Amino acid sequence: MPDTRLTDEQAALRKTVAEFAREVVAPAAAYHDETKTFPYEIIRQMGEMGLFGLPFPEEYGGQGGDYFSLCLAIEELARADSSVAITLEAGVGLGAMPIYRFGTEEQRRTWLPRLASGQALGAFGLTEPGAGSDAGGTRTTAVLDGDEWVINGSKAFITNSGTDITALVTITAVTGRTAAGKPEISTIIVPSGTPGFTVEPAYSKVGWHASDTHPLTFDDCRVPAENLLGERGRGYANFLRILDEGRIAISALSVGLAQACVDESVAYAKQRQAFGAPIAAYQAIQFKIAEMEARTHVARTAYYDAAARMQAGLPFKKEAAIAKLFASEAAVTNAREATQIHGGYGFMNEYPVARHWRDSKILEIGEGTSEVQKMLIARALGL
Numbered sequence: 001m002p003d004t005r006l007t008d009e010q011a012a013l014r015k016t017v018a019e020f021a022r023e024v025v026a027p028a029a030a031y032h033d034e035t036k037t038f039p040y041e042i043i044r045q046m047g048e049m050g051l052f053g054l055p056f057p058e059e060y061g062g063q064g065g066d067y068f069s070l071c072l073a074i075e076e077l078a079r080a081d082s083s084v085a086i087t088l089e090a091g092v093g094l095g096a097m098p099i100y101r102f103g104t105e106e107q108r109r110t111w112l113p114r115l116a117s118g119q120a121l122g123a124f125g126l127t128e129p130g131a132g133s134d135a136g137g138t139r140t141t142a143v144l145d146g147d148e149w150v151i152n153g154s155k156a157f158i159t160n161s162g163t164d165i166t167a168l169v170t171i172t173a174v175t176g177r178t179a180a181g182k183p184e185i186s187t188i189i190v191p192s193g194t195p196g197f198t199v200e201p202a203y204s205k206v207g208w209h210a211s212d213t214h215p216l217t218f219d220d221c222r223v224p225a226e227n228l229l230g231e232r233g234r235g236y237a238n239f240l241r242i243l244d245e246g247r248i249a250i251s252a253l254s255v256g257l258a259q260a261c262v263d264e265s266v267a268y269a270k271q272r273q274a275f276g277a278p279i280a281a282y283q284a285i286q287f288k289i290a291e292m293e294a295r296t297h298v299a300r301t302a303y304y305d306a307a308a309r310m311q312a313g314l315p316f317k318k319e320a321a322i323a324k325l326f327a328s329e330a331a332v333t334n335a336r337e338a339t340q341i342h343g344g345y346g347f348m349n350e351y352p353v354a355r356h357w358r359d360s361k362i363l364e365i366g367e368g369t370s371e372v373q374k375m376l377i378a379r380a381l382g383l
């Protein structure tokens, strides 16, 4: 059924990515999940398809598309494998986008063509062991010594930070004090392999097994002064803007997972027999699936709306928070219900719903917890 909200180009992109997800990503998902291996070959193919360059202008190696197109691609990939979808989301939305939005012309030309081709990945280092929701509590410091920043501190849970193709991480660090005596936070690009920058061993996670996540430490790590990204002291504000956009993309990822749970449940309910009939014949099962479909539909509408506002240059912070809050909770609920519909088989890793269940919970946590989304919505209402 055509979606009247998409342009012909967006509909074509969605169809191409959906085919790729079905034919290439889905068959490999269980293997990467079980072996906890990063899907290099799939990422290479996604790079060739232009997915990592979707929202960037052609002069920087991009496709000249828009952020909404990126979200459509993320949704389709998440129907097959959330790890692959988050690798794209973090690579483009968090890795490359800060350089495009806030970088100098030289920084854009140095980094974007490689990042937009998918041959290299960028990471975004905001969270610290002691500062997540309260990201303004950054402890990492960067001190200007001649023409170099000397960075000390650590970051936690950083996606895409330790793959063989990771080229950089952009971090927040305290670079001084404001006139009001508050920490001055700036963002600095740290290329992979810089002495003093250590990518610690990967976390053992509940889900997103094929996504790359590490703690990072900085021990007298020196980078050139010109690696400052954006204005000095604007780092926190700039990262917040990136997170507002990122929430729309995480909503899209959540919708993809929620939709996958509907698809798997419809197929399973039609073939699983109990008490002499397919379980799909029972209204209790039908109602569960109907509610799952309704949740998915409303979540999709919410992220389409937030993306449309963003692209029209309208304020979209509240709408992005609403979409993230609703879509991530829809994904978690759908994953739980899909597992229930699958009975004991739903607890077996050979069924995709078991992976969706494990992959869903982080959606209520990453890029702002559900509580943080409620804080943003309440603030927008003047509370």
Ligand SMILES: Cc1cc2nc3c(=O)[nH]c(=O)nc-3n(C[C@H](O)[C@H](O)[C@H](O)COP(=O)(O)OP(=O)(O)OC[C@H]3O[C@@H](n4cnc5c(N)ncnc54)[C@H](O)[C@@H]3O)c2cc1C
Pocket: 090, 094, 123, 124, 125, 126, 127, 130, 131, 132, 133, 134, 156, 157, 158, 159, 160, 205, 208, 213, 362, 365, 366, 367, 368, 369, 370, 371, 372
């Ligand atoms: C797999 C994974 C990938 C990630 N990738 C990245 C990445 O690439 N880059 C990056 O920078 N970060 C990344 N993160 C970090 C993620 O964004 C944080 O985990 C998240 O923002 C929550 O921070 P926290 O874990 O410190 O929890 P905390 O902030 O300690 O929160 C703990 C609990 O307290 C609640 N809480 C906190 N403050 C309040 C309040 N004022 N009112 C009510 N409740 C409150 C929270 O909602 C939560 O339920 C990743 C995390 C994971 C698990």
